[in-house]
Amino acid sequence: MEQADSLSSSGHSDLLASVGGAPFVDWPEDLYIPPDALQVFLDAFEGPLDLLLYLIRRQNLDILNIPIAQITRQYITYIDMMSNLQLELAAEYLVMAAVLAEIKSRMLLPRQSEEDNEEDDPRAFLIRKLQEYECIKKASEEIDQLPRMERDLFEIDVDASQIAVNKPLPDVSLKEMLLAFQDVLKRAEQLSHHQIVKEPLSVRERMTSILDSLKDMKSLVFTQLFGRFEGRHGVVVSFLAILELSKEGLIDIIQPEPFDAVHIKLRSAVSIQP
Amino acid sequence: MELKRIIEALLFASNKAMSVKQLQQIFPELEQPEADDIQSAVEQLIDDYAHRAIELKKVASGYRFQVKADVSPWVGRLFEEKPPKYSRALLETLAIIAYRQPVTRGDIEDIRGVAVSSNIIKTLLEREWVRVVAHKEIPGRPALFGTTKQFLDYFNLAALSELPTLQEMADLSALAEPDQHVLQVNSEQQETNPQQNPNNEESTEAVETKTGLESAVG
């Protein structure tokens, strides 16, 4: 009770503020607050519950047994002081003042002694909140003390920059490619003037392989392009491929003399010049 | 090559914690070692480094090599940037989410008794310490927040259960408890706590509570 009284004690030379006519001198000693940084004072509390807890703890009071009248008086003194100093006060602080005042008034009413239980105790709700908040406050302080990265623990950095890393190549499914091709065909059809001739693929493939074999040879005898083992089907494919290559101007079919062997050669740059 | 040696190299080269499963998946599908073998290699490595300036530590998302806390004041001098500081408001919000998850912003405000600034929630989400786990099916469908593995990793924890235990709340029913005898028993149980935990201020106070009741109720 001494501490509580000292709150409103007068006659101190360092008068900080005047609340309701009473001089105000008692800054909380365990909080270092420069008197000219009053905003800091309010910032030091995380809210009305924090302030209440501070008042309770400072006097070694037990949460379950808060002398409501006394705490309310102190709390409201602080609030008054803060508003007198024109600090911007969060609404929550005023709400708490109202809650305290309400509890105080209810405590003054006569109690039904026998049927007393916690729901009837006007303090119960507040106590529960204070307890819960204190719990969390303690936990947050402990979390703050845990060794943590960047402050107490550091990642290690071992050089691996010289290590060769495989760059895997993208995967393609046949279906993906076919769907892409379908799109091309649709677009090509819309550009109607472009007719994509529907050659069988075996012919297109053979066209490629004939060009390939001509690359190293100046010319090939026509019959060399037909393999007996391929049968009639192969002959047809090769024949169509040669005709198509000729039509596209990629090869020349040459017969130097009548009844001589027919030769196939890549169309040379010279031959198309006039 | 010795499995332990490969695991050691992987854990050193990786820039984040790796689980046994992730380590396993580094190996080609048909050559993957058993999880048990990897686990035992990891445990041998933990022993190997027990007395060095670095340690192999299990955190929520796996194992990582880190510089031990006792040398951190020296290591801190390596970096010009000071480690980030977190406000009380942020730490309290984080604690509520950690211990009471899943919680809505309203729940947090209820417990703290003040509004929670959007910046705090944003910072927690950006650091990936907290995520939205669901939405509560009440009007407005507020987000329900929970903590992440990154939160545990950052605070050097392997699981939520490694968080400091929450102080037990003193029993509210004591307020109206008519039977003084029961109270005695309770307070004796309470009394054993402070010995286990010499700095446990809270539980000593709980004892006081019970004795203090007489004057309050009587």
Added chain:
Amino acid sequence: MELKRIIEALLFASNKAMSVKQLQQIFPELEQPEADDIQSAVEQLIDDYAHRAIELKKVASGYRFQVKADVSPWVGRLFEEKPPKYSRALLETLAIIAYRQPVTRGDIEDIRGVAVSSNIIKTLLEREWVRVVAHKEIPGRPALFGTTKQFLDYFNLAALSELPTLQEMADLSALAEPDQHVLQVNSEQQETNPQQNPNNEESTEAVETKTGLESAVG
């Protein structure tokens, strides 16, 4: 604290090599250890790690821990990335080369209606799915592209003729026009064909030849 232990922590935490002088400067001015002492701590550390999967190595700008060469193939797997995806344009180009070979880049652009980027051709050549089979003897001598054996191998085809014919695809899209869903199913069937019957060249080709002949002759 033991100097070696601090040096070890510093070398592990630093993200670049550190010289003896740099290590020395981490200490407050009046407490700086002698360079010789740091040097000898470093040398002890080199010995300590001689048989581990990492080594403390002297490089041009100082000392740093790095992964040893013998384990580096494993560490390489750690950093392997997911393969990227090829663009639609690349797939179209590849399909045109497959179906219309031998073709010049100009032909491809004609069919696609847009320019073909050099990168696409380069990628296809590098992948060895496409090669230059000849040059067309027109001004500029453009390359004629065709597919390779690697292309067939990759798609598990014995011959190009195992690809669905244009006619088959045209039929497919005609069929599928009203219902997108059918297209999906059909094209999936297409895909399974070559795999089910990788060597059944004869039967597919028989169909093709007929359709091909019609268009060639008609």
